[in-house]
Amino acid sequence: MFSVYGVVMGIEKDCGCFGNAVKSDxxxxxxxxxxxxxxxxxxxxxxxxxxxxxxxxILTNK
Structure with a gap:
């Protein structure tokens, strides 16, 4: 939901959801x-x- 809100409102910053591992604009x-x-x-x-x-x-390989 927050990602849709950010797109609609025009937010252009990284949300920081995954730290420095993934860029999340x-x-x-x-x-x-x-x-x-x-x-x-x-x-x-x-x-x-x-x-x-x-x-x-384990159960599926029996």
Missing amino acids: FGWGMVGRNLLLLMTTIFLEKSKKNYLSAEGI
């Missing part, structure tokens, strides 16, 4: 990245599978 790229992260989170939460856990990897 307000813009449609930031909005797209945040939507992708949100969709990934929702998918993983709804799937009820442990894709990224050691337990999930």
